[in-house]
Amino acid sequence: MQSSHASTAISVAFDDANLIAYAGLVPVMRLAERCGLARLTAEKVKLTGAKNSAGAAADAKVTSIVAGMAAGADSIDGLDVLRHGAMPALFGGVRAPSTLGTFLRTFTHGHALQLHAVHRQFLAALAAQTPLLPGSGQKAFIDVDSTHKRVYGRTKQGAEYGRFKGIRTLHPLLATICTPHSRPAIATVRMRRGKAADSRSAPKFVGEALATALEAGCTGMRILRADSQFYNAGVIAACRRAGAHFSVTTGMNPSVKRAVLGIPEAAWQQITYPTAIPDPDTGELISNAEVAEMPAYTAFAGRKKSERVTARLIVRRVRDLARPAVMGEQGELFPVWRYHPFFTDNPAPTLQAEREHRHHAVIEQVIADSKAAALAHLPSGHFHANAAWLTLWAITYNLLRATGALTSAFHAKATTATLRAHLVHVPARIARSARRITLHLPRRWPWQHAWTHLFDTVHDPPEPA
Structure with a gap:
């Protein structure tokens, strides 16, 4: 040409x-x-x-x-x-x-909530009139995550130096709905100031996302998936109130670490991924891992009895190649592992539950899509105008x-x-x-x-x- x-x-x-x-x-x-x-x-x-x-x-x-x-x-x-x-x-x-x-720029917080109501009912109408969420009557996944969007200008309301040093951001929170046969749709979004903690108001947000999924026709099993920022008693309680299951990364806190190290060596199952997946800690691609389960782990043991939850603790471990194993005369003595546990009441078999939890990363595609489209900029100096812009992008x-x-x-x-x-x-x-x-x-x-x-x-x- x-x-x-x-x-x-x-x-x-x-x-x-x-x-x-x-x-x-x-x-x-x-x-x-x-x-x-x-x-x-x-x-x-x-x-x-x-x-x-x-x-x-x-x-x-x-x-x-x-x-x-x-x-x-x-x-x-x-x-x-x-x-x-x-x-x-x-x-x-x-x-x-x-x-x-x-x-x-005329929007206030109340007007932003009115626009959220439009978004929820419009999503329900789209799901009713198009095959947006096929299979939602059997199983649906609700994924929650947050992202930071860099902004410029000293007068932009809510912009603060947050997670990234020297970079002023706003901190959107979003929840998506998908099924085993569909790409994600957006259940709900919230605009927050740059320094807002990931888990701030998370239980209320999770409850709204689960209710929106129900309105959109997700009448079967609903499973909330989230990263370790949302591992708290309030989020789990919101899932229980909504009649939904949960699958939440825990991180290696002392209680979880004791439970993981107590899993017998014979319980670990070797798995090979059909395609390499990125490691959450290092970003390196891994093809092999081992998975084990502790069927009755009690989370939030330090809280009052009504807030404690007993469910499955499923752990994936991969070799830590950055740290050399302890070697003896007859070869390797102590291999060094990195552990990735998550807490769930998903009734699926262990390997299926691990695979479904790992699929939570699909929400990152939505975040990347947003930053390549309308959220390439948050265009206004007014916080609620940007909140409305975020909701209109979701619509x-x-x-x-x-x-x-x-x-x-x-x-x-x-x-x-x-x-x-x-x-x-x-x-x-x-x-x-x-x-x-x-x-x-x-x-x-x-x-x-x-x-x-x-x-x-x-x-x-x-x-x-």
């Missing part, structure tokens, strides 16, 4: 009023409309007071932000991608970036995941970057005839059949409930 400049003169003019760059927004936003995003926003989000004019028509502003994020916008100014060419002929009520920025993420689930088996598992490239970033020319608009898309588009299937599906009459 080479440029044709040498043989053909090329000129450029931005003057075609019938072109659009993101024809895929037509079926995507049609799906959002069918699942009631605008209606839910109008019902739930009530911005009142001195800035009431900015809060009017919240539904149009929320859908404008979601559409912009679906197209790839990662800042308030980036939302201007919606105002080009023939977009006004296809979408009404698109707002300017300045209007959307003013709208976000957009779930909408794109549901779009992929409707399109094909491949797109159901694809990343959102792939969904944008295949389904959203499709250029088109519009033509009007007899009060009808026709979209003319590129000939031989590689994903033509998938796109057409999506378009036909969301424009067919909805099936009876």
